[in-house]
Amino acid sequence: MLRNAKCYSTNSTNKKGKSGNLGLIMKALILVGGFGTRLRPLTLSVPKPLVDFANKPMILHQIEALKNVGVTEVILAINYRPEVMLNFLKEFEDKLSVKITCSQETEPMGTAGPLALARDKLVDGSDEPFFVLNSDVVSEYPFSELITFHKSHGGEATIMVTKVDEPSKYGVVVLEEETGRVERFVEKPKIFVGNKINAGIYLLNPSVLDRIELKPTSIEKEIFPKIASDQKLYAMVLPGFWMDIGQPRDYITGLRLYLDSLRKNSPSKLSQGVHVLGNVLVHESAIIGDGCLIGPDVAVGPSCVIEPGVRLSRCSIMKGVKIKKHACISNSIIGWHSTVGQWARIENMTILGEDVHVGDEVYSNGGVVLPHKDIKSNILKPEIVM
Structure with a gap:
């Protein structure tokens, strides 16, 4: 033991x-x-x-x-x-x-x-x-x-x-x-x-x-x-x-390659449905709202809540994350138990640490946000948010 x-x-x-x-x-x-x-x-x-x-x-x-x-x-x-x-x-x-x-x-x-x-x-x-x-x-x-x-x-x-x-x-x-x-x-x-x-x-x-x-x-x-x-x-x-996959950009590339491998070797493990575009992996305990478009190259983890109208592409959504209505996330990693607000836009290799909360209508262009932070204003260029 x-x-x-x-x-x-x-x-x-x-x-x-x-x-x-x-x-x-x-x-x-x-x-x-x-x-x-x-x-x-x-x-x-x-x-x-x-x-x-x-x-x-x-x-x-x-x-x-x-x-x-x-x-x-x-x-x-x-x-x-x-x-x-x-x-x-x-x-x-x-x-x-x-x-x-x-x-x-x-x-x-x-x-x-x-x-x-x-x-x-x-x-x-x-x-x-x-x-x-x-x-x-x-x-x-x-x-x-x-x-x-x-x-x-x-x-x-x-x-x-x-x-x-x-x-x-x-x-x-x-x-x-x-x-x-x-x-x-x-x-x-x-x-x-x-x-x-x-x-x-x-x-x-x-x-x-x-x-x-x-x-x-x-x-x-x-x-x-x-x-x-x-x-x-x-x-x-x-x-x-x-x-x-030891750095974020290669992590996202690795996710794409891994999901493509699943498509070839174990297609039944990938998600299907009207909300899915390309290769997508959604944990069975995650909740996907109406009118979402998810993919290509997305992993949605356990106990996640994806509210209606959300757009996800080329991203990893980790356990316990909540994405509110009409948010858009691409080329990014959302850490455990974080929240992304309504109509927020997250892109360009934004990395949210654990328990980060992004406000409604906030834009992040490559922000790297340390754990347990509240983001209430836009991140207009790639930077580390302490």
């Missing part, structure tokens, strides 16, 4: 457990990271992985997908508010039959250091590979394909890569097309060397842990290049969509 879970810190003296060989039980480590500053003001209320995405905490999408391929234990590598995360996920541990624990950093450990810190929990007598994920990545999570590919090539590590239109903005993974073996990494190339970038989803053999010291280390810049130089690193091109 989670209430008995322990958090291991960088100054811990815990010894390796003696549970023995657990057979073919697969484990996963999710890099939860730090303060989620790019998603403020939402992360002022909850840690970033608990921010709702398509009506459930973003980390829950990952845990459910891991469960579907047989993962029985998920370790959260975390350095910020671990008790909030664990208490929230306790109910899902029982519901999904997945053990959820944390490995807590007392100092930032980068993207590889947390693996060394959680070594005993990851290996635990098993030679099976384990997953590593960045917590703010959304995709169709093709984990079964990743397992098959990893076991076929006989290498030490597999990273998922995704194709991008402008590779000069990223670190590019150069690989041998026929086998998928990674040859090298090129950071923000000036000339075209490829269009595949690291997608933040890995399957690693336990031997990778022997390469990582217990200190702040980057898995992308320090560990993977060494494995590639030994010709033991492979890459699989991720099918379907991919997005890092």
Whole structure:
């Protein structure tokens, strides 16, 4: 049970457990990271992985997908508010039959250091590979394909890569097309060397842990290049969509891609009706008034009240929000238990934190509003409202 879970810190003296060989039980480590500053003001209320995405905490999408391929234990590598995360996920541990624990950093450990810190929990007598994920990545999570590919090539590590239109903005993974073996990494190339970038989803053999010291280390810049130089690193091109949703504009783009994926793979989960335009996800407990037009690319969360005549497009409406008559919201995120007044207009990546109340006929052009505020006057240009 989670209430008995322990958090291991960088100054811990815990010894390796003696549970023995657990057979073919697969484990996963999710890099939860730090303060989620790019998603403020939402992360002022909850840690970033608990921010709702398509009506459930973003980390829950990952845990459910891991469960579907047989993962029985998920370790959260975390350095910020671990008790909030664990208490929230306790109910899902029982519901999904997945053990959820944390490995807590007392100092930032980068993207590889947390693996060394959680070594005993990851290996635990098993030679099976384990997953590593960045917590703010959304995709169709093709984990079964990743397992098959990893076991076929006989290498030490597999990273998922995704194709991008402008590779000069990223670190590019150069690989041998026929086998998928990674040859090298090129950071923000000036000339075209490829269009595949690291997608933040890995399957690693336990031997990778022997390469990582217990200190702040980057898995992308320090560990993977060494494995590639030994010709033991492979890459699989991720099918379907991919997005890092760690900042608002990418969050909204990720919502569009996710809903489009639902349309292709699970269309019954999307809402239908005369008030729906395009891909829309409405929680069954939400109330939609007459004469509304909702969509495309909208998620309406639990216990929301959308009054008559409201127009919503390209936005996320979180739990307990009330949108009053004839309001118009586009390209924005409305945080939990907020209210938008009659005839109000919210647009251009406006982000309302938890419990924000926008008055009637108020206009917001890109306002970022901290929690528990009343907005009674227009926000005419993008600014932070303290």
